[in-house]
Amino acid sequence: MPQVTTRLLKEKLTNKLIIDRGIQVEDANSKDMYIVLASIVNEEIMPNWFNTNKHYIKKNYKQVYYLSMEFLIGRLLESNLLNCGMLNAAKEALEELGFHPEDVFSEEHDAGLGNGGLGRLAACFLDSLASLQYPGHGYGIRYRYGLFEQRIIHGNQVELPDYWLKDPYPWEVRKEEEAVVIQFHGKVHMFKRNDGSLEFKYENTDKVMAVPYDVPVVGYNNDVVNTLRLWSAEPVFGDDTNVSSANQEFYHDLDHQHSIDQISGFLYPDDSSYEGKELRLKQQYFLVSSSIQNIIKHFKKNSKMPISKLPEKVVIQINDTHPSLAIPEMMRILMDEERLSWDAAWKVTTNVFAYTNHTTLSEALETWQAEMIQYLLPRIYMIIDEINEQFCKQVWFDHEELRDKIPELAIVAYGRVHMARLAIVGSFSVNGVARIHTEILKKKEMKDFYALYPNKFNNKTNGITHRRWLLQANPKLANLITDVIGPQWIKRPKQLISLLKYSNDRVLLDKFDQVKNENKTALANYIHQQTGILVDDNSIFDVQIKRLHEYKRQLLNIFHVIYLYNELKENPNQNMTPRTFIFGAKAAPSYYQAKEVIKLINTVASIVNYDKDIGGKLKVIFLENYNISLAEKIIPAADISEQISTASKEASGTGNMKMMMNGALTLGTMDGANIEIHDLVGEDNIFIFGLRAEEVLGYYQNGGYNAQDIYNTDDRIKRIMDQLKQGEFGIHDIEFKDIYYNILYHNDPYFVLKDFEPYLETHELAERAYRNRQAWLSMSVTNIAYSGKFSSDQTIKEYATDIWKIKQV
Known part of the structure; x- marks a missing residue:
């Protein structure tokens, strides 16, 4: 791919603004610049996309097709610039033209095509397939509305429509000529053919047209462009579709038109009816x-x-x-x-x-x-x-x-x-x-x-693309790594292991510390801008960002915050390292218990953040509408990565890998990929606590656990639970009683109380470790060094070799 210079890109941007938008640079805004920059990137992508498909057909390669209801691809402008080798030139060109690159990139809506780990994994896999030059493509649905846009109002989650397609999406290409017809309902008739085989014919079916929209999946610096094909549901019209006249009238019915629109209307529509x-x-x-x-x-x-x-x-x-x-x-x-x-x-x-x-x-x-x-x-x-x-x-x-x-x-x-x-x-x-x-x-x-x-x-084992989650999301850290061990790790992420020899190098650790502090300052500024809350960027940034589900135990996390708050209220002068607890999570609209936990987190935050008695030692931040773009801001700044699911419940997790790759230390249970992180980095570079999977499964199978016993014997837990019951964290007495009763009268199904004491003890160990700055930084660098094992490139190579039997082209 020929190198695109800053000077050439400035010329192209200036000319395109005039030709496509009819404006001069000085009259353009960030959105104008986003549109013309995306257009320039597409001019780079399109020939390679065409040539990739042509090459696959000519060589008749075996190809893999990845079917998923979710593809959480995030914004693509910055990612495509990176993979095309144009990112640095684009940033410099924008700055020289008087624009902040982040303002331009943020004009793009996160694609509303996924919700959580399932969809993000699919996106990482597509990235790795293209970057490793495997012939592989994705198939999904082109939802007009994503899951929902989350707002927090009076502590409650409120769901607004996520109409991410309200502006033209620059990366998609409609392929109407490849549309196919889908049939629902109707009757099936069976006939015997002359050769004795059976023939099936359908009548009175409801037909829907599936129209593909193709999105390019750009490989890193290799001219390979695979395809994510997204299907849109549309009515069937025209004589060539063999739709009866009765059916034609049926399609004109507005209710039926609406039912077709709904098929590709919403990601995960409410299924309570x-x-x-x-x-x-x-x-x-x-x-x-x-x-x-x-x-x-x-x-x-x-x-x-x-x-x-x-x-x-x-x-x-x-x-x-x-x-x-x-x-x-x-x-x-x-x-x-x-x-x-x-x-x-x-x-x-x-x-x-x-x-x-x-x-x-x-x-x-x-x-x-x-x-x-x-x-x-x-x-x-x-x-x-x-x-x-x-x-x-x-x-x-x-x-x-x-x-x-x-x-x-x-x-x-x-x-x-x-x-x-x-x-x-x-x-x-x-x-x-x-x-x-x-x-x-x-x-x-x-x-x-x-x-x-x-x-x-x-x-x-799942993996993450280091191109987005390190190169793109944390360029300062990526540049530092390249300065220390060279650029080979970008193509071969396992070579991050070369950092190990520098894990006690004081000069490197100081530079790493500086990068982490700059990322924390940037996040602190963003938090202030979004919430009006000032956080101490020298505090421990303790992060739990993931879907809100009872087994992921955000409740255990906020119980710990309440415990610390209670301790500070009794002894405001105690020697406690300041901490900022950062949450990001969406709860399914009909998931009552999860939404109660969101409300509890926000209610606790509204008390803790404004209590002058505790001297700013504790802050709780819930950042609303958690998505890929927000994750890219939070992860580079994390000190502690909370991975505290009930052991045996989390299949893998990928947030644990992303934060590890950015130097955060995992505080978690022996669950999912935490176990493999633990085995790699060793006991001294991770904070593990709580029940093991076999213990949890044993309690489920044989009984023997009683939440009431812990409530009656641990005064810290009793105090927190009673605060919930008595309404100390609510406007009304009845607020959060459901959490109280769910734990005590459904016997704490996710073992929040059982794991509470070891969780507190492990946090004490983490705080003590954080105070020894050089030792903490050494642990962080060790985690980064081992994180290449969790690149999705490695996972895709294993799929390609063991399951798919496909070859790099």
């Missing part, structure tokens, strides 16, 4: 049907091979259970349209799909009412029913020891379709996302399936 559940199911089938149709069409057009050879050129990764309907949809197309027999279609299908499991939480293992699928997708239900029938027969005849377990293994059981079971049976690979997670799947949650298919199960 039957209609909401049906809409989610529609979204899932809409994604998989459009994607599978598209994949098969491209295979037939470009490979010139019989459809039975599909697994030689195509592998499809299912990201969690949401796209599991891809399996029966593939069967439908192979049998009904390509005229393969059941056995031949099943052989192709089970050699094409691989499934990633993301949870051990039984409530998160997705199921659907069988009647709903049968009504909405009658042909798909027929196929699922047959898959189930054949699978259950196989278990009955070939695995006598599991006959009694058939109801727990069946894909269709007790009127519900179990999507994880469908994904396991229909895939050739099932992977967990951290070592402990995969072991729990094999030994507990899916042990009977593991007995059936031991060779299918494997582990692929």
Whole structure:
């Protein structure tokens, strides 16, 4: 890729403002500059995008397709500039033209295509596929509205629409010529062909057009541009679509038009009603049907091979259970349209799909009412029913020891379709996302399936793209690392291990300290600008940023804050290192307990932050509307990374990796990828506390834990709980009583009280370690040195070699 100079970029920006916007530089604002800069970047991307696709077709490479309901890609301007080798020149050009680069970059809305770790992982994987020159693409839905825009009003989470597409999105290209038709409802008729095979015809179906919008996925400095294809739901019109005149009138009905718009309208629509559940199911089938149709069409057009050879050129990764309907949809197309027999279609299908499991939480293992699928997708239900029938027969005849377990293994059981079971049976690979997670799947949650298919199960620990989370988010630290060990780590992140030899180098540690302090000052300024609260940038920045869920235990964190506040109120002069507790989290709109925790955090903050008695030693900050862009501001400034989920509950986590890579020290349980971080950095460079997974699972299985006992014997806990009950942190007496009763009368299901004392003790150890600045900085550098192991480049190499069998181009 030819080097773009600052001078050339200034000329291009100046000319484009005149040609495209009709204004001079001195009359332009940040938004004008964002639009023309994105246009210039697209001019760099487009030829490489075209050439990449052309090359894949010419060489007929095997390609991987990543199906996911979420792609949390964040803003793309800065990322694309970085990967095109233009970022430094762009920043200098903007500054010389009188603009702040951050103001220009922040004109871009975060794409509302995902919510949490699942979607961010998918985005990191696409980045690594392109940067490592693997032929791999994403398929998702082009939601017009993201999850929601979070506002905190009187301490409460309020959800506003996240209409991220209100301005034109510069990175997408509409490909109307590649639209496909999706069919819902209707009737299925079965006929016998002359050769004895069965033919299925559909009538009175509701048709929806799936129109693709392609977003380029730019590899780092290598001219490779893969594709994220996002499907938009639109009405079917026109004579060429074989829509009956009755159907045409149907489409003109406003309610029906609205129901089509809804399919790609909202990320995770409210599913508390039957209609909401049906809409989610529609979204899932809409994604998989459009994607599978598209994949098969491209295979037939470009490979010139019989459809039975599909697994030689195509592998499809299912990201969690949401796209599991891809399996029966593939069967439908192979049998009904390509005229393969059941056995031949099943052989192709089970050699094409691989499934990633993301949870051990039984409530998160997705199921659907069988009647709903049968009504909405009658042909798909027929196929699922047959898959189930054949699978259950196989278990009955070939695995006598599991006959009694058939109801727990069946894909269709007790009127519900179990999507994880469908994904396991229909895939050739099932992977967990951290070592402990995969072991729990094999030994507990899916042990009977593991007995059936031991060779299918494997582990692929999650990873993060160091390009966004270090190079882009923390350029000062990235530059310092390059100055010390050279630039090779950018292409080979495991070479960060070279930092180890400098972990006691006083000169380097002082420079690292300076970078961390500058990042903390920048975040403190942002906090003041957003909230009006002044925080001490010399305090410990203690950070917990992730989805708000009871098992992630933000409640344990705020209980600790209340404890510290109580201690300071009794003894304001005690020798305590000032601390700033920073939270960022969204709770699902219908998740009452999670929203109560958000309110508690904000209520405690409103008391602690303005209490002059404690001398500013404690601040609590809840930054609203947590997203990728906000994470990029917080993570470089973190001192302590809170990873405190109930052991056995967190599949992996990736926030732990991002903060580790930026020099924060993990304070957490032995859960998810924390275990692998611990094993790498060693006991002396991490703060571990609390119950282990086997202890938690033992309590669930055998009992023996009583929250009331801890409440009655630990006066610190009793005081905090009583403060909740008596309304000390609320305007009304009844506020936060639900948290109180949930812990004491539902026996503290996530062991907040059980882990409270070891959590406090570990925080004491962390505070003591922080006071020895050189030792703390040495621990931080050690964490950065080992973080290359958690680059998504490493994870993708393992997927490519072990599962996908694809090669770098």
